[in-house]
Amino acid sequence: MPPPPLSGATLRPMHQHPPGLRPVESQRIEAGPWFAGLPPGLRQAILGQARVQHVKRGACLLRRGEAATDWVGVASGALGLATSWRDGRAFTLELLGPGDWYGDIALIDGSAVDLDIVAQAHSTVLMVSQAGLQQLLQTQPDLRHALLQLDCRRLRHMFRRLEELQTLPLAQRVAIKLQRLLRQFGRPPVTGMAPASARLIELTLTQGDLAGLLCASRQRINGVLRQLQAQGILGGSHGRIEVLQPLRLADVAQGRLVLDGSNR
Structure with a gap:
C-alpha cells in the first residue's frame, strides 16, 4: 500500500522569484512543453497561486478515491501515477517528470482522485489548490483552452500507449x-x-x-x-x-x- 498522504507540510507562497525553488527548478517549470506555450501573464498567474513543496521518495501526495485537493506541477524529481491491489502490491502506470502537470480534471469535475500520486524520487512540486484553480479559471480566460490542450496531449499519449501495448x-x-x-x-x-x-x-x-x-x-x-x-x-x-x-x-x-x- 502507498504511504499516507502528506499532512502538516510547510507550504510557501510563490512570487515572481519563488523562495524554495532553485533556479534550475524554475527553468524546468518554464521549459515544460505545455507551460512554455502559455501567455506570459497566464504563466505568472499560475505561479502566483502555487505553493512550493519538497517531498521525499515514497511520499504520497494524493491517494486514489479521496477528494481531490490540488493541481500538481513537477519542478524536479519524479512522481508516479500508481494503483494498488488489495494484497498490497502497487504498480506505477506512468511517470511525471520536470515540467509535467497533473490533477486538473478531478478538481474541475469534482470527482475523486483517480490514481495514487507518489514521489518516485526526492522531488520539488508546485501545488495549486482547488480554490486557486477556480480563481484562475474565473480571472484567466485563456486557462480553459490551455487545460483542454493539456488534457488532449494526455489523451493522445494514452492512445499511443494502448496501440503500442496491442501491436x-x-x-x-x-x-x-x-x-x-x-x-x-x-x-x-x-x-x-x-x-x-x-x-x-x-x-x-x-x-x-x-x-x-x-x-x-x-x-x-x-x-x-x-x-x-x-x-x-x-x-x-x-x-x-x-x-x-x-x-x-x-x-x-x-x-x-x-x-x-x-x-x-
Missing part, C-alpha cells in the same frame, strides 16, 4: 519507454568512460517498476534488458539505466533492430 513486441516497447525516460530524466553520465553520446536516466527504477509501466512480467523485462546489455546498448547498475548507444536504441524502438525472441 508491438515487448523489446520494442521497452526501447520506446527508455527513449521517453531519456527525454524526461536523461543527462550525460558522470564517468568519462562512457561514449560521448551516452545518456544516464537519472531515476532509480527497478525491473518491477518497468514491468508495471509496460504491463509485463519482471521476468520478461529482465530478459529484454539482458539482451540490450549484451548488444552494448545499455549499461548501468544499482537501479540506474545508462543508454550507451542511443542510436541503436532508436533502431530497436523503430523495429529496425530485432532482438532474439522479441516477436513474442
Whole structure:
C-alpha cells in the first residue's frame, strides 16, 4: 500500500522569484512543453497561486478515491501515477517528470482522485489548490483552452500507449519507454568512460517498476534488458539505466533492430 498522504507540510507562497525553488527548478517549470506555450501573464498567474513543496521518495501526495485537493506541477524529481491491489502490491502506470502537470480534471469535475500520486524520487512540486484553480479559471480566460490542450496531449499519449501495448513486441516497447525516460530524466553520465553520446536516466527504477509501466512480467523485462546489455546498448547498475548507444536504441524502438525472441 502507498504511504499516507502528506499532512502538516510547510507550504510557501510563490512570487515572481519563488523562495524554495532553485533556479534550475524554475527553468524546468518554464521549459515544460505545455507551460512554455502559455501567455506570459497566464504563466505568472499560475505561479502566483502555487505553493512550493519538497517531498521525499515514497511520499504520497494524493491517494486514489479521496477528494481531490490540488493541481500538481513537477519542478524536479519524479512522481508516479500508481494503483494498488488489495494484497498490497502497487504498480506505477506512468511517470511525471520536470515540467509535467497533473490533477486538473478531478478538481474541475469534482470527482475523486483517480490514481495514487507518489514521489518516485526526492522531488520539488508546485501545488495549486482547488480554490486557486477556480480563481484562475474565473480571472484567466485563456486557462480553459490551455487545460483542454493539456488534457488532449494526455489523451493522445494514452492512445499511443494502448496501440503500442496491442501491436508491438515487448523489446520494442521497452526501447520506446527508455527513449521517453531519456527525454524526461536523461543527462550525460558522470564517468568519462562512457561514449560521448551516452545518456544516464537519472531515476532509480527497478525491473518491477518497468514491468508495471509496460504491463509485463519482471521476468520478461529482465530478459529484454539482458539482451540490450549484451548488444552494448545499455549499461548501468544499482537501479540506474545508462543508454550507451542511443542510436541503436532508436533502431530497436523503430523495429529496425530485432532482438532474439522479441516477436513474442
